[in-house]
Amino acid sequence: MDGSRPLRVLAIEGTAWAASAAVFETSDPTRPDDERVEIYTDAYEPDSGGIHPREAAEHMHETIPEVVANARETAREWADESGGVDADSHDGDARQPSDDDRRSREASPIDAVAFSRGPGLGPCLRIVGTAARATAQRFGVPLVGVNHMVAHLEIGRHRSGFDSPVCLNASGANAHILGYRNGRYRVLGETMDTGVGNAIDKFTRHLGWSHPGGPKVEQRARDGEFVDLPYVVKGMDFSFSGIMSAAKQAVDDGEAVEDVCFGLQEHIFAMLTEVSERALSLTGSGQLVLGGGVAQNDRLREMLREMCDQRGADFYAPEPRFLRDNAGMIAVLGAKMYEAGDTISIEDSAIDSNFRPDQVPVTWREADDWTADGDSVRLDDTAVQGAEATVTIEDGTVSKRRNPRAYRHDRLDSRLRRERTRLEARLTSQARRVGVPTPVVEDVDPDRGRLVFEHVGDRDLRANPTESRVRAVGRHLATIHDAGFVHGDPTTRNVRLSADRTYLIDFGLGYFTDDPEDYAMDLHVFDQSLTGTADDSDSLIAAAREAYRASSSDPGPVLDSLEAIEGRGRYQ
Numbered sequence: 001m002d003g004s005r006p007l008r009v010l011a012i013e014g015t016a017w018a019a020s021a022a023v024f025e026t027s028d029p030t031r032p033d034d035e036r037v038e039i040y041t042d043a044y045e046p047d048s049g050g051i052h053p054r055e056a057a058e059h060m061h062e063t064i065p066e067v068v069a070n071a072r073e074t075a076r077e078w079a080d081e082s083g084g085v086d087a088d089s090h091d092g093d094a095r096q097p098s099d100d101d102r103r104s105r106e107a108s109p110i111d112a113v114a115f116s117r118g119p120g121l122g123p124c125l126r127i128v129g130t131a132a133r134a135t136a137q138r139f140g141v142p143l144v145g146v147n148h149m150v151a152h153l154e155i156g157r158h159r160s161g162f163d164s165p166v167c168l169n170a171s172g173a174n175a176h177i178l179g180y181r182n183g184r185y186r187v188l189g190e191t192m193d194t195g196v197g198n199a200i201d202k203f204t205r206h207l208g209w210s211h212p213g214g215p216k217v218e219q220r221a222r223d224g225e226f227v228d229l230p231y232v233v234k235g236m237d238f239s240f241s242g243i244m245s246a247a248k249q250a251v252d253d254g255e256a257v258e259d260v261c262f263g264l265q266e267h268i269f270a271m272l273t274e275v276s277e278r279a280l281s282l283t284g285s286g287q288l289v290l291g292g293g294v295a296q297n298d299r300l301r302e303m304l305r306e307m308c309d310q311r312g313a314d315f316y317a318p319e320p321r322f323l324r325d326n327a328g329m330i331a332v333l334g335a336k337m338y339e340a341g342d343t344i345s346i347e348d349s350a351i352d353s354n355f356r357p358d359q360v361p362v363t364w365r366e367a368d369d370w371t372a373d374g375d376s377v378r379l380d381d382t383a384v385q386g387a388e389a390t391v392t393i394e395d396g397t398v399s400k401r402r403n404p405r406a407y408r409h410d411r412l413d414s415r416l417r418r419e420r421t422r423l424e425a426r427l428t429s430q431a432r433r434v435g436v437p438t439p440v441v442e443d444v445d446p447d448r449g450r451l452v453f454e455h456v457g458d459r460d461l462r463a464n465p466t467e468s469r470v471r472a473v474g475r476h477l478a479t480i481h482d483a484g485f486v487h488g489d490p491t492t493r494n495v496r497l498s499a500d501r502t503y504l505i506d507f508g509l510g511y512f513t514d515d516p517e518d519y520a521m522d523l524h525v526f527d528q529s530l531t532g533t534a535d536d537s538d539s540l541i542a543a544a545r546e547a548y549r550a551s552s553s554d555p556g557p558v559l560d561s562l563e564a565i566e567g568r569g570r571y572q
């Protein structure tokens with residue numbers, strides 16, 4: 001550290017299984033060098049079954065005092081090393097401490113106490129909140145309330161030095177992909193049911209294995225061979241329930257456990273990698289960071305790295321101690337928030353077990369944007385690279401080829417390319433038959449993943465998101481739902497505009513269904529993409545909804561289901 005006093009933050013984490021405290025010391029919290037961090041963690045390991053909230057809270061109650069005492073001691077030692085607790089205040093402190101503040105800080109080895117406010121298990125969070133308030137009061141320093149999921153993201157951004165990455169959080173209770181825009185982390189896509197780690201842990205409970213299951217599945221998968229399982233991606237959202245039931249069934253039917261473990265990882269991680277690639281494509285970002293406990297998995301990291309290599313993006317995953325739940329990541333984000341003056345009073349420091357990452361005003365970053373257009377990458381004069389395919393435009397026709405993805409297992413890759421190509425041809429034509437403008441399909445070759453279409457429109461909806469165009473999309477979705485199928489990926493990029501028509505393209509994720517929840521997912525994907533595209537997205541979303549209601553033959557169950565999807569707590 002240089003001559004001035006470093007910033008020192010003590011942090012406490014305890015959202016579920018990890019009773020953890022850390023000290024973080026830095027000369028500049030915006031940069032990853034000239035810093036040190038020490039983490040003390042006491043893990044709760046259930047005797048049987050999964051994490052039991054009451055037992056987890058008992059564990060917190062018993063172990064938090066000790067890990068916090070360890071962190072306090074380290075803070076004290078570091079303060080002594082850097083010239084004692086009464087040295088100069090560190091440089092660049094954004095807050096103006098009061099005299100009282102200053103007096104108590106002089107006696108304090110730390111500048112702030114950060115803690116996980118949520119999401120997580122209520123009884124655990126309350127114990128952490130109480131410990132954090134007591135520690136802050138004891139040293140007379142401010143309290144910083146940290147969102148645990150944003151911390152999983154920020155630790156990767158901090159340590160990589162990337163400026164504006166997309167982030168995949170693959171943790172126990174969550175799975176989502178985040179991008180930064182206009183002062184918030186936006187949820188670009190997320191699990192529609194359980195978190196990814198919890199999904200794997202439920203499968204291993206079915207086998208009678210102890211918690212946590214993720215590392216055991218990884219171990220067994222090393223000797224396994226591929227088995228086919230369901231693969232469910234809807235836009236940038238995804239679901240694990242179907243694949244998990246199928247995996248349990250496969251084991252019950254006598255399939256070798258190591259093969260099911262291998263197949264499970266190949267499917268689940270390919271889903272996460274595919275949505276990450278889509279998010280990179282949508283945001284135009286060339287950087288991906290990974291966070292969360294499941295991110296310790298070598299196969300997941302390998303797939304993400306291969307995907308990024310293939311598209312020329314940078315990839316970063318922090319070391320394992322910062323991936324699983326830990327107070328180090330809370331301290332690092334806590335320091336950035338403290339530096340930005342983002343502290344809370346004791347009265348406002350209540351925990352929030354459903355705290356979503358997009359609720360957090362991001363005070364510690366410039367209000368920059370993603371490359372905004374996130375245009376398909378132009379390869380040359382006639383070819384563009386979409387999220388999934390290479391598209392070549394010549395003489396009024398469009399050739400689309402789904403290229404093999406090196407990160408996906410060969411069998412899964414060829415299955416997906418074949419199925420999607422076949423469905424895309426079929427649904428594009430079907431939509432036109434029921435009156436929705438789509439390009440004419442001129443040729444299809446599922447084995448090569450190739451399609452030839454009529455060229456339509458002169459720009460996409462992202463470039464021109466007006467209310468009347470958005471309404472047209474609402475009507476078109478109602479029409480195809482009435483005809484018994486979904487689009488599967490109705491983003492603003494998959495809507496092409498000509499002077500008088502609004503075309504839907506790219507039906508490759510569509511399928512036939514009569515479930516209102518599937519229809520609602522189409523609307524949800526469209527809403528999310530409007531949020532990612534336009535600044536005045538609320539009025540556009542309302543316009544699309546209204547047009548859908550007016551055109552659909554039975555909008556009630558769909559809109560009810562949409563409300564349920566959008567209000568769904570993900571922390572199960």
Ligand SMILES: C[C@@H](O)[C@H](NC(=O)OP(=O)(O)OC[C@H]1O[C@@H](n2cnc3c(N)ncnc32)[C@H](O)[C@@H]1O)C(=O)O
Pocket residue numbers: 015016017119120121148170171172173174195196197198200201212213214215218292293294295296297298323324325
């Ligand atoms: C809200 C908070 O409490 C929650 N925390 C959490 O889920 O713990 P975390 O440490 O991020 O992740 C634990 C999960 O990570 C999985 N896991 C650990 N090592 C793994 C591995 N090598 N492969 C796959 N999964 C692994 C475990 O099976 C478990 O489901 C969260 O971040 O969602």
Ligand SMILES: Nc1ncnc2c1ncn2[C@@H]1O[C@H](COP(=O)(O)OP(=O)(O)OP(=O)(O)O)[C@@H](O)[C@H]1O
Pocket residue numbers: 281376384385386387388389390391398400439453454455456457460493494496505506
């Ligand atoms: N029939 C068409 N007429 C005009 N342009 C088209 C047509 N089909 C595709 N395009 C252009 O090519 C881009 C990529 O096509 P498409 O969406 O089908 O592929 P993709 O790989 O699934 O991409 P994305 O993930 O961007 O949706 C589109 O955004 C559009 O600009």
Ligand SMILES: [Fe+2]
Pocket residue numbers: 148152171172292293324325
């Ligand atoms: Fe976590």
